[in-house]
Amino acid sequence: MTKDRLAAIDIGTNSIRCIVVECNKDGSFRILDDEKDTVRLGEGIAETGEISAAAVARAEAALTRMHKLVTGLKVKAIDAVATSAMRKSANGPRLVKRFSELLGSEIRVISGDEEAALAAQSALRNFDTHGKRFGVIDVGGGSVELITAQGVHVEEFYSFELGAVVMTEQFFRVDPARDSDYRRFQKHVREIIKKQLDGDKLVLPTLIGSGGTINAIAQMALQLRRNPVESVHGLEVLRSEVVHLLAMLQRRDIKGRREVAGLSPDRADIIVAGVGLVDTMMELFNANTLLVNAHGVREGMILEAIKRRGMAPEAASPRSWRESVISFGQSCQMDDMHSQQVATLSLALFDQLADHFGLKKRERVLLEAAALLHDIGYYISYHSHHKHSCHLIRHAELFGITPREREMVAVIARYHRKSLPKKKHDEFQRLTVKEQATVGRLAGILRMADGLDRRRCFAVSGLQCRVEGNLVQLVLSGAEDLAVELFGASAKRDLFEKSFGVQVLFVTQAACAVTEKEL
Secondary structure (H helix, E strand, O other): OOOOEEEEEEEOOOEEEEEEEEEOOOOOEEEEEEEEEEOOOOOOHHHHOOOOHHHHHHHHHHHHHHHHHHHHOOOOEEEEEEOHHHHHOOOHHHHHHHHHHHHOOOEEEOOHHHHHHHHHHHHHHHOOOOOOEEEEEEEOOOOEEEEEEEOOEEEEEEEEOOOHHHHHHHHOOOOOOOHHHHHHHHHHHHHHHHHHOOOOOOOOOEEEEEOHHHHHHHHHHHHHHOOOOOOOOOOEEEHHHHHHHHHHHHOOOHHHHOOOOOOOHHHOOOHHHHHHHHHHHHHHOOOOEEEEOOOOHHHHHHHHHHHHOOOOOOOOOOOOHHHHHHHHHHHOOOOHHHHHHHHHHHHHHHHHHHHHHOOOHHHHHHHHHHHHHOOHHHHOOOOOHHHHHHHHHHOOOOOOOOHHHHHHHHHHHHOOOOOOOOOOOHHHHOOOHHHHHHHHHHHHHHHHHHHOOOOOOOOOOEEEEEEEOOEEEEEEEOOOOOHHHHHHHHHOOHHHHHHHOOEEEEEEHHHHHHHHHHO
16 A cells, blocks of 8 residues: 655755655654755855855755655655745745745745744654653754753743854854854853843753754764764763863864764864854753754654644654554564563563662663563564564664663563673673673563463463572462473573572472472
């Protein structure tokens, strides 16, 4: 059955981006293509008041190519918006008409508040914000949008003319940036934000950020950590890391900045202003954590387009990390009943061992996610399906689970069968020593739980853990003979015993009852 396709084109001050998606009837969608071109429409606007002829030529070339792309992909509709540069330039209205003819679709010039609302939609779709106080920032070339929110309730929209291109042209004409110029820039940013907030002091412990500058910060932070993940989406970047990156970038000239690992060379000239802006906002709002939303405004446009065009009842949004995990598992044709049983047994083990071994609450989430997804590798092949599960999970986008946590979930699932962790296993070696210890324990639990459902008939209905010194006794109960389950779990107790430093003894409730009766 042919599915409808949509394209969203965001004509920004620094770059033009085009995303093409295929829509499902439930409102969800998958990305088919994502194209970007750095055209710098905002170049020189502060001096001339107009978008330059050179920038127009670059934009026309980019839009012509994108039009060919979406035509070839047979999209049903194109939704295109233009932001700060088009809002500010004197020749903006004429260019909107001209660019619309190139695309064969009308381009809407949206306000800062509308831009902020699109970024907020994307953030709420991708992050678990229930009960949390936070802000959403979208950092562009011409403007910066801020949204304040509590839980799932958006409070205020703000738009500041503080984009990375505009600020670079206004304050950083000397390379490398002079300390005096940076202080003037920082003072200006603070004054503009405080003035628009009308004296209100915002405390936003977490900022969810989108836009090119945010993605660049995430990529550079990953390189500094030397602990890469597959995607920056959902990455947690600390304020201390932003401060460190800013200091490093300020010391370098543009040639040196182009050599910074993780930074695209075409952003090297505006990155000091971009990172400086993020640092100043984090300082102003007492934010210690920056969460990276790799989707942002374009995803918000897709969500709006799906609703507006009636292509689905409503764009689907995950309500919890668990629903997201189950949805992903079902897309890989997971065995729901077996997965749920293994998760139930895993959590029963975890809960009874937690106090004695100091297991943490968040580790329970990782274990449950890995238990639900441990067998999705069957989607590729039975043979080496534990490795396939690891690969699929590493590349998944799981709501409410950070990229580092996703890496751990993938490796936990990988060790539910076959060999124990080894130095030659790349996925395991990418983890920190602390993460490796956690993965070993959680994978040890999952491995035994999987053995306890060896026949996939849910024979084990309950279990009790008894810890005495270095001995862990597991008492199993069920309505039928559990010989196969005892064999399955016993054969897979190796990682548990190694990780916890214990020995495991399996007995059945029926056997215990006979022993007690004899006594």
